[in-house]
Amino acid sequence: MTDHNIGVDISKSHLDVFRLEDGAAQRFDNSTTGFRALTKWLGNASVARVVFEPTGAYHKAFEVALGGVLPLVKVNPLQARRFAQAYGTRAKTDAVDARMLARMGVAFDLEPQAPQSKNIRVLRDLHVARAGLIKDQTRLRNRAQTQDMSVLKRQTKARLTLVERQIAELDVEISALIAAQENTTRTCDILRSMPGIGAVSAAAMLTLMPELGTLDRKQVASLAGLAPITRQSGQWQGKSFIGSGRKPLRDALYMPALVALRWNPDLKEKYNRLRAAGKPAKVAIVAVMRNLIEIANALIKANRKWTPKAA
Structure with missing residues (x-):
């Protein structure tokens, strides 16, 4: 039997399928x-992959409804256009x-992704909402420092109080969802055993x-x-840089990396070694962030908590 390759372009009102x-x-x-109707149209044919691009909120229902039914592959829109x-x-x-997405799936032999659990999807929605509230909180605090009219100060204070209460409510909801399943609870316990990783950072890493x-x-x-991208051609050697990947995850790792520089002897030594070698502070911090996520991955894979190295 022929394995079919399907491309789906998703918009607000319809799906174009090829x-x-x-x-x-x-x-x-x-x-x-x-x-x-799409499932019925495909019939009993063997489907190798269904390739689609994320389109904000418009692909969410498609991914949830068909994630456990069809082998879905979500691709980067920029890469699809290139x-x-x-x-x-x-x-x-x-x-x-839609036609290009189907061809892209075959050209790169893209592997279908495992469907995400409902728990992880809900945690992601809560994390996005919390990140938005944190931005609002920062904006309101900055605004409060420059206002001199009593009415504006009073309104800003009231909004800030509301935002802080909403953040606290989301933190409680996130903690309850993590505690509701044994595997997520264990994962967060492992992450929090690492110096620099607190409850908020662990939840962000698990979600993202x-x-x-x-x-x-x-x-x-x-x-x-967090993997450096090398740029060179012939005798020309450009500067390496990081990019692509999951930026929200990098943002979530930045503060834990700064804390780890103080409380994790190995990462502190790595940071100092890079600085002594002439690396800029930002480059050294990125290296620590990479070590953090690699250590977290290794610990979860081994199902064990972090322990300091023996002297």
Whole structure:
């Protein structure tokens, strides 16, 4: 039997679907009814992969409804566009994008991703909401320092109190969700055993990288966007830099790395060694962040807590 490769371009109201093997194309509603119609259209055919791009809130229902039914592959929109351009396709329509996604899946032999649990999806939504409230809190605190009118000070204080209460409510909800399952509780216990990782940072790491414990060192560093990208051509040697990956995870690792510089002797030694070698402080901190996520991955894989090295 032929394994079919499907490309799906997702918009607010509809799904444009392309089946590579026979060139069949169809449009479905981006709704529960449309998802059922898509499944019926595919029939009993063997599907190798269904490739799609994340489109904000519009792909969420599709991913939740079909994650356990079809082998879904979520790809980076920028990489998908670069693939289409390399293929020689300049046009950009929903139908063209669906066709290019199907071809991209075959060209790179993309592996379907394991569906995320409902618990992790809820934790991610709560984390996004909390991050937004933290930004609001910072903005209100900065505004309060420059205001001199009593009415504005009073309103800013009231808003700040509300935001702080909402953050506390989300922290309680996040802690309850983590404690509701044995595996997430154990993972957070392992993460919190590491110097520099507190309850908030552990929850962020668990939410933003649920793959922890299943990857090797290079994979976890690359997925976090902490692996240096080398630039060189002939005799020219450019500066390496980090990028791509999951920026929210990098943001969540920054403060734990600073704390680890004080309380983790090994990471402190690494930081000092890099600084002594002439590396900028930011480069040395990024190296510590990478070590943190690699250690976390190794500990979770071994199912053991962090312990200091014997003297």
